[in-house]
Amino acid sequence: xxxxxxxxxxxxxxxxxxxxxxxxxxxxxxxxxxxxxxxxxxxxxxxxxxxxxxxxxxxxxxxxxxxxxxxxxxxxxxxxxxxxxxxxxxxxxxxxxxxxxxxxxxxxxxxxxxxxxxxxxxxxxxxxxxxxxxxxxxxxxxxxxxxxxxxxxxxxxxxxxxxxxxxxxxxxxxxxxxxxxxxxxxxxxxxxxxxxxxxxxxxxxxxxxxxxxxxxxxxxxxxxxxxxxxxxxxxxxxxxxxxxxx
Amino acid sequence: xxxxxxxxxxxxxxxxxxxxxxxxxxxxxxxxxxxxxxxxxxxxxxxxxxxxxxxxxxxxxxxxxxxxxxxxxxxxxxxxxxxxxxxxxxxxxxxxxxxxxxxxxxxxxxxxxxxxxxxxxxxxxxxxxxxxxxxxxxxxxxxxxxxxxxxxxxxxxxxxxxxxxxxxxxxxxxxxxxxxxxxxxxxxxxxxxxxxxxxxxxxxxxxxxxxxxxxxxxxxxxxxxxxxxxxxxxxxxxxxxxxxxxxxx
Numbered sequence: 001x002x003x004x005x006x007x008x009x010x011x012x013x014x015x016x017x018x019x020x021x022x023x024x025x026x027x028x029x030x031x032x033x034x035x036x037x038x039x040x041x042x043x044x045x046x047x048x049x050x051x052x053x054x055x056x057x058x059x060x061x062x063x064x065x066x067x068x069x070x071x072x073x074x075x076x077x078x079x080x081x082x083x084x085x086x087x088x089x090x091x092x093x094x095x096x097x098x099x100x101x102x103x104x105x106x107x108x109x110x111x112x113x114x115x116x117x118x119x120x121x122x123x124x125x126x127x128x129x130x131x132x133x134x135x136x137x138x139x140x141x142x143x144x145x146x147x148x149x150x151x152x153x154x155x156x157x158x159x160x161x162x163x164x165x166x167x168x169x170x171x172x173x174x175x176x177x178x179x180x181x182x183x184x185x186x187x188x189x190x191x192x193x194x195x196x197x198x199x200x201x202x203x204x205x206x207x208x209x210x211x212x213x214x215x216x217x218x219x220x221x222x223x224x225x226x227x228x229x230x231x232x233x234x235x236x237x238x239x240x241x242x243x244x245x246x
Numbered sequence: 247x248x249x250x251x252x253x254x255x256x257x258x259x260x261x262x263x264x265x266x267x268x269x270x271x272x273x274x275x276x277x278x279x280x281x282x283x284x285x286x287x288x289x290x291x292x293x294x295x296x297x298x299x300x301x302x303x304x305x306x307x308x309x310x311x312x313x314x315x316x317x318x319x320x321x322x323x324x325x326x327x328x329x330x331x332x333x334x335x336x337x338x339x340x341x342x343x344x345x346x347x348x349x350x351x352x353x354x355x356x357x358x359x360x361x362x363x364x365x366x367x368x369x370x371x372x373x374x375x376x377x378x379x380x381x382x383x384x385x386x387x388x389x390x391x392x393x394x395x396x397x398x399x400x401x402x403x404x405x406x407x408x409x410x411x412x413x414x415x416x417x418x419x420x421x422x423x424x425x426x427x428x429x430x431x432x433x434x435x436x437x438x439x440x441x442x443x444x445x446x447x448x449x450x451x452x453x454x455x456x457x458x459x460x461x462x463x464x465x466x467x468x469x470x471x472x473x474x475x476x477x478x479x480x481x482x483x484x485x486x487x488x489x490x491x492x493x494x495x
Contacts, residue, residue: 016316022351022352023350023351023352026350026351110337114332114334114337115330115331115332115334116334116335116336116337118296118330118334119328119330119334119335119336121296121323122294122296122323122326122328122406123323123324123326123347123348123351123352124319124320124321124323124324124326124351124352125351126316
């Protein structure tokens with residue numbers, strides 16, 4: 001029953017979010033702000049995580065395929081496909097759920113408990129749309145770019161680790177990442193990213209928007225936002241994989 | 247005129263407002279007083295539409311506001327200014343940005359015109375040289391005054407104040423009260439103030455309603471209150487020994 005209650009409330013919130021904006025110029029400015037806050041400010045963490053994970057994926061692949069029958073370029077190929085298919089979309093999605101999700105839920109939650117949302121409503125502003133829509137648009141637009149950066153940096157990280165430790169030569173690795181490349185895998189990763197961006201921003205906003213109580217409840221709602229965003233990301237990973245790759 | 251007509255409000259089967267009917271007139275400072283938990287804030291939030299009422303009607307100049315949908319309410323809300331208990335300033339915007347915000351949202355003024363109007367309102371509430379400070383960098387009294395400036399920037403017809411004196415010292419309280427009274431007369435607004443500050447009640451209560459356990463227990467002016475025989479009201483207004491002695495005198 002609780003699920004249907006929350007789902008219904010979430011859908012009603014989304015109808016408010018996607019209603020006609022009061023003044024599109026203001027929304028445009030807000031979206032630019034959110035692009036920086038949610039997108040540009042996440043580039044650093046995405047680069048750091050991607051370079052190390054790309055390195056680890058390459059090393060683990062190399063140590064688990066130490067068989068003379070396996071050509072060494074397979075290390076590059078496997079690293080590339082792992083990064084594109086799962087790491088740069090889903091893992092980065094989970095990381096962003098932690099970073100962006102908690103930030104959105106606590107920001108909106110604090111606005112709720114300090115009556116800033118009531119102040120917006122009293123002025124006649126559609127607070128749900130004003131606060132949430134720019135975040136959704138910014139993430140849906142920018143997260144695919146983060147995924148592309150993550151793919152590039154992850155593959156590069158793999159090359160650094162592989163060549164520096166000597167588990168694979170530079171030629172083999174580069175041949176591997178170019179071998180049997182399926183461009184649709186990138187499209188698949190980007191489609192997943194768009195879904196995840198929507199899940200992270202809307203679910204986190206929902207938990208922030210309806211928070212009641214004080215600082216403790218804002219913290220709890222922030223945790224809930226991250227947990228439920230992660231669960232939904234993993235659920236949609238399965239659904240989208242079945243739909244897009246079957 | 248704002249007319250509250252037999253309104254009821256409950257939360258989880260607990261009735262907080264019971265059959266409240268009252269009228270608030272233009273150019274007057276109307277006070278809602280009562281103990282904590284008596285239903286003052288619920289009444290104020292029901293009048294402004296932040297809470298949906300269970301029964302009854304709230305009318306703004308013959309428009310049944312409580313029955314309007316969000317889009318229809320928006321037109322009336324543009325005429326409402328509200329001062330919240332905790333000021334409710336946008337904490338990541340500066341003082342000036344806070345005051346400019348309603349102008350940004352609902353007018354087509356140029357940036358210079360908006361700044362001029364914001365500075366006029368800030369000067370009106372005696373906030374000088376604080377335009378670029380954030381709410382966390384100014385005192386509680388200043389925050390209230392900035393919130394008043396934001397509330398009046400669109401020339402509201404209705405001004406609502408939820409405990410404007412909470413957390414302020416007596417001198418700042420007096421300043422804020424005088425400011426609200428002046429603005430009410432200057433802008434000819436219908437001002438409704440929620441308070442349990444007795445200085446405010448005695449100083450400028452042109453119309454006072456006393457709420458007790460969700461009902462209107464007494465209605466009158468600040469002059470009437472001194473001669474009231476209402477036991478509950480007297481218990482509330484003259485709560486301490488000194489006040490009781492003064493009443494006897």
